[in-house]
Amino acid sequence: MPVFDVQQFRQQFSFFQHNPGWVYLDNAATMHKPDAVVSAISQFYQQHNSNVHRGAHQLSQQATRLFEQARTTVCRYINAKSSEEVIFTSGATAALNQIAFGLMHTVLGAGDRVLLTQLEHHANIVPWQLHCQRYGVIIDVVPLTADNQLDMTAYQQLLERKPKVVSFSHISNVLGHIQPIDAMLALAKKAGAITVVDGAQGVVYKQPDMQQLDCDFYVFSGHKLYGPTGIGILYGKKDWLEKLTPIFAGGEMIEQVSFVNTTFNKLPFKLEAGTPNIAGALGLAAAIDWLQLYNTEQLIQHKLLLLKEFYNGLSVIKGIDILSLPVHNAGIVALNVSNEHPADVAELLNQQNIAVRSGQHCAMPLFSYLARPGAVRCSFAAYNSLDDVNRCLLALEQAVEILTA
Amino acid sequence: MKLEQLLAETRSALVQINEQDLSKITQAKDWQSKYRVLMQLGKKLPPVPEKMKQPELLVKGCESRAWLLHYHNKTDDKHYFVLDSEARIVKGLMAIMLCLVNGMSSAELAKFDLNHKFDQLNLKPYLSQSRGSGLTAMAEKIKACC
Ligand SMILES: Cc1ncc(COP(=O)(O)O)c(C=O)c1O
Numbered sequence: 001m002p003v004f005d006v007q008q009f010r011q012q013f014s015f016f017q018h019n020p021g022w023v024y025l026d027n028a029a030t031m032h033k034p035d036a037v038v039s040a041i042s043q044f045y046q047q048h049n050s051n052v053h054r055g056a057h058q059l060s061q062q063a064t065r066l067f068e069q070a071r072t073t074v075c076r077y078i079n080a081k082s083s084e085e086v087i088f089t090s091g092a093t094a095a096l097n098q099i100a101f102g103l104m105h106t107v108l109g110a111g112d113r114v115l116l117t118q119l120e121h122h123a124n125i126v127p128w129q130l131h132c133q134r135y136g137v138i139i140d141v142v143p144l145t146a147d148n149q150l151d152m153t154a155y156q157q158l159l160e161r162k163p164k165v166v167s168f169s170h171i172s173n174v175l176g177h178i179q180p181i182d183a184m185l186a187l188a189k190k191a192g193a194i195t196v197v198d199g200a201q202g203v204v205y206k207q208p209d210m211q212q213l214d215c216d217f218y219v220f221s222g223h224k225l226y227g228p229t230g231i232g233i234l235y236g237k238k239d240w241l242e243k244l245t246p247i248f249a250g251g252e253m254i255e256q257v258s259f260v261n262t263t264f265n266k267l268p269f270k271l272e273a274g275t276p277n278i279a280g281a282l283g284l285a286a287a288i289d290w291l292q293l294y295n296t297e298q299l300i301q302h303k304l305l306l307l308k309e310f311y312n313g314l315s316v317i318k319g320i321d322i323l324s325l326p327v328h329n330a331g332i333v334a335l336n337v338s339n340e341h342p343a344d345v346a347e348l349l350n351q352q353n354i355a356v357r358s359g360q361h362c363a364m365p366l367f368s369y370l371a372r373p374g375a376v377r378c379s380f381a382a383y384n385s386l387d388d389v390n391r392c393l394l395a396l397e398q399a400v401e402i403l404t405a
Numbered sequence: 406m407k408l409e410q411l412l413a414e415t416r417s418a419l420v421q422i423n424e425q426d427l428s429k430i431t432q433a434k435d436w437q438s439k440y441r442v443l444m445q446l447g448k449k450l451p452p453v454p455e456k457m458k459q460p461e462l463l464v465k466g467c468e469s470r471a472w473l474l475h476y477h478n479k480t481d482d483k484h485y486f487v488l489d490s491e492a493r494i495v496k497g498l499m500a501i502m503l504c505l506v507n508g509m510s511s512a513e514l515a516k517f518d519l520n521h522k523f524d525q526l527n528l529k530p531y532l533s534q535s536r537g538s539g540l541t542a543m544a545e546k547i548k549a550c551c
Contacts, residue, residue, distance in 0.1 A: 341492040343469040344444075348494075351436050359468045373469070373491060402440055403493075 004298040010383045012036065012290075023388045023395075026355045028173050028201060028332050028379035030223045033287065037227060040286030044279045052278055053252055053269070067278050070285035071268070077288045078218070079209040080235055084267040087241065088276050091232035092200040093123040095219035098234055098271065099167075099196055100127035102244030107194070108164055110136030115163035115193070117142040117150055118369050119172045122362040124198045128167070142168070144369060147325060148175055155184065159191040166193040170202025170218075174361045174377065175324045176332025178205065185215050194240065200224055204381075205330045207296055216240045222280060227287035231280030234271065241267050248273040299382040303331040306380045306389050313393035317400055323375055334361075334375040337396075340403050342374040348399035349376070354392050408487075412476055414451040415487045419504040422446055427501065431526055440494065447496030453489035464546055467539025469495055475550045482510045484550055490539075498531050499543050506547060514551035519544050 010016055012034040016024075024032065044066070050059040052067045068083070075083045089095045108114070114128050118141055132139055140163060142155045150168075159166070166188040171178050181197060188195045195215040199208055203220040210218060217240065222231040236244070246253060246264065250273035255263045264270040310333060311326045323334040337345050346358030359374045360367045367374060378392060426446055433439035453472055462472040469492035476485045486503045490496035505522055506514055523529045531540055 341469050343492040344494050348440065351440065398437070402437060403444070405441060 004295070004302050004382075006302060006383065006385050009294070010385065013383055014038070016383070021353045023354045023384075023391045025378040025380060025384065025388065025392055026357050027381040027384075028176075028224070028361075028377060029357050030229065031204070031226050031381055032383065033226055033228065033283070034290050036290040037283050037286045041228060041279045041283045044282050051275055063278060067276070067281055070281040073285035073288050074233055077207060077292075078203075078233075078235060079211050081211065082238070085210075085235055085238055085241065087234040087236070087268045087271045088281050089219075089232045089234050090230055090277065091221040091223070092198060092219045093221075093232075095217075095232055095234035096123050096167075096196075096198065097127040098244065098247045099217055099219070099236075100131050101247040103165065103194070104131040104135050104137070104245075106245060107243060108132075108135060108137050111138070113138045113140055113161055113163040114165045114167065115140045115142065115158055115161075115188075117168045118144050119148075119150075119174065119177075119363060119366045120167075120169055121173050121198065121200065122364070123200070124167055124169060124196075125365065141365070148323060148370070149177060149325070150179060150184075152180070152183070156187060159187055159193070162191060163193050165196060166191075167196035167198065169198040169200070170208070171205060171330045171332075172363075172366075173201050173332070174334050174363050174366055174375065176201075176329045176334070176379070177325060178202075178328045178330050181213065181215075185213060189214070201330065201332070206300065210235055222284040222287065225284070225287055226291060228280045228283040231277045231284050233284075238267065241271065244271065246271055246273060250274045294382075302382050303380055303384075306384055306386065307331055307333070309386055309389045310378065310380075310393070313389065314396075317393070317397055319400060319404065320396070323370065323372075331380040333378045335378070336372060336375055337400055337403055342376045344403060345376045345396075345399050348402055349392070349395050352391075352395040352398065354395045356392075408457075408474070408476065411451055411453065411457075411474070411487045412485050415503075416485060416507060418449040418451070419500065419507045422449065422500055423504040427504070427526065430501075430528075443497035444493045445497070446500045447490065447493050450488060450496070450500055453487060458489065464539050464542050467495070467542060468492075469539070471495060471499060471539050471543060473543065473546050477511075477550070483508050484511070484514055486547070486550075495539060498528065498540055501526070501528065502540070502543060502547065509551075511551040514548070517548075519547075 013032045014035055015032045048063055050063040052064040054060055071083045071086050075086045080086055114137055140158050143151050145151045170181055185195050196217040197215045199218050199220040204225045216237050218235040220233055223229040253265050253270050253273040255265050314320050319338040321336040321338050336342055342358040346356055349356055356376055356378050358376045429442045430439055458472050462474055464471040464473055471490035474487035486507055488499050488503055
């Protein structure tokens, strides 16, 4: 196996040629797309554009074939049992909304419990809240330990309340911590809960294996996996997907419609109302095909190297308050400059062409727990180089100097 | 602290910013010096006591929280402001906004073109940059006072 060559990897992203002055460390928000993805999308529009599952004509049949091939690509990548278990959505948010909406009333009712964690993204909180309030479902929350890890003892105690659903993120979008999901899933299943994994940050770290994880649902967005925006995946075990009430209704998802009654189409179409994001699906499949040209372990090692270098550099800058742990970290570091607002730090980095995100990162409950107004988040991808890390460190030093002058 | 005192202290700080600091910002030789001045501006303003920071004074759409107090002197039709913010750079930029409009009459405020003025001061990028910085929201909230 040849060694990982970050420059060769990076060259496949035209974005960096167009923005040579920038250090992009906002990968947890969205990643750049390799040229292979961009061409797959334009190729679809230039050569194959037609609607899917509809026309009698050959062009539509060809577009349908490409779209269904994309589903197969995703299915193989995540090792789902069959393509019917792979639903195209507009993203992780849409998928989580579909699950929360889809289980209410039929599966979840008054007095039932849903177990979430303190560090969830709003997308894995608010959809539950919205529907739970309406149906009298109770939400419990797994707290964190002093070093910002999930409190597994509390988790087990909360499982004794027999939640019907347990839903948590694979990797925290703020802290980067990789959750012990095998253990968490095993415990949740023993307690008889339906398991939902928010894989928005998890999917790019390591190829997730649905049959090995054995969760009931797993969701992610294409744009955090080198793919386009506006496409995402709702994976679910067939039996559970069958039980979901569709959140959207319309064309293609029905079998029979009259004004008296409607019966739904079979999976996956039941949960894909309306014309899907065909180019997005093809773009996502292209991202997966492209990513598989690389060795996952090498990409992980490269990111760990960046992380180590970053932590080393941070340790010698005065007054840095690091919220993320360096171990079991997927490549995200949340930090603050002591007594300074993260918006100021991020703006001073922005002045130096370092792209990071600051704020509460759609995880307000986490920040009220951490008792901080927010954090600056540096998130790394495999196309980042040691030079990026060092430029960010220098810029941070400069920021600290200006702030504390 | 009473509102009158806050208004009076803010007023003299804003006059000072207008007369002394604005030129330092436009003449700054590099971004570092510009930001150093910007961050000093906020410090000149009196802090608003926590209990006066009522939710309705919050400038919505800010990543960092900012508060705007407004007082309209009806006898001479003049508008006065008080400002606070959690973030120093934003607070500095907001202080510049206020130093341009503090003491204006309703008619003056209504026709004041903040965009144009920020452009002249080479600060326009901060206004249009991201809604998240709250500067656009602050500009709208100021305008809505008249
Ligand atoms: C952990 C987590 N969950 C859910 C989401 C929502 O993803 P999207 O906005 O792509 O739907 C994100 C994205 O920021 C995330 O990081």
